[in-house]
Amino acid sequence: MLYALGKSLGSEEGFGEVKACLTSVLAKLVIWGLLSALLYHLVAGIRHLIMDMGIGETLEGGKLGSKIVLAVSAVLIVLAGVWIW
Amino acid sequence: MVTNVTNLSRSGLYDWMAQRVSAVVLAAYFIFLIGYLIANPGLGYAQWHALFANNAMRIFSLLAFVALGAHAWVGMWTIATDYLTPMALGKSATAVRFLFQAVCGIAMFAYFVWGVQILWGI
Numbered sequence: 001m002l003y004a005l006g007k008s009l010g011s012e013e014g015f016g017e018v019k020a021c022l023t024s025v026l027a028k029l030v031i032w033g034l035l036s037a038l039l040y041h042l043v044a045g046i047r048h049l050i051m052d053m054g055i056g057e058t059l060e061g062g063k064l065g066s067k068i069v070l071a072v073s074a075v076l077i078v079l080a081g082v083w084i085w
Numbered sequence: 086m087v088t089n090v091t092n093l094s095r096s097g098l099y100d101w102m103a104q105r106v107s108a109v110v111l112a113a114y115f116i117f118l119i120g121y122l123i124a125n126p127g128l129g130y131a132q133w134h135a136l137f138a139n140n141a142m143r144i145f146s147l148l149a150f151v152a153l154g155a156h157a158w159v160g161m162w163t164i165a166t167d168y169l170t171p172m173a174l175g176k177s178a179t180a181v182r183f184l185f186q187a188v189c190g191i192a193m194f195a196y197f198v199w200g201v202q203i204l205w206g207i
Contacts, residue, residue, distance in 0.1 A: 002199050006199075008130075048105075048108075
């Protein structure tokens, strides 16, 4: 990711190269995979912060929270896929 | 404790706080970046370059790099001290854990320096 950032910022040709590379199906799959992991980590992390505030700390709350995390992440990951393609 | 000496601050509470503060910084940074890319579908080089040449964005990016290093360190330290234990690995656990943590630390430092080079090289 840093390599792509450096190349895309380094020169106009580099930016074009990164842009062209990201049009391939394989690159899109990799980006989708990375974005999926990031989104799930983000949603689960936000749940942790909410639980740190004392919300949803019971057994039932924990179970419900984990289901909400999975559902929200799934929706975001599908949306990310739509955005990439 | 042997496992305590390698944590970020010698204090679990401080690490707990560092993990959460860095998490909020990283969440803000990535939500901003993804939002920016969604809002600008036909992004060109000039606009992309101008975004990162902006001093506010440099400060935000540098803050995100520091947060990424700290967040990743707390996370990998936790994994290393949870799983690379004498119970799992026997006598070589301390050596394996130290090597693993050393590789993580070098990686995070290298990513940080690389990130700074990119930000100030443009």
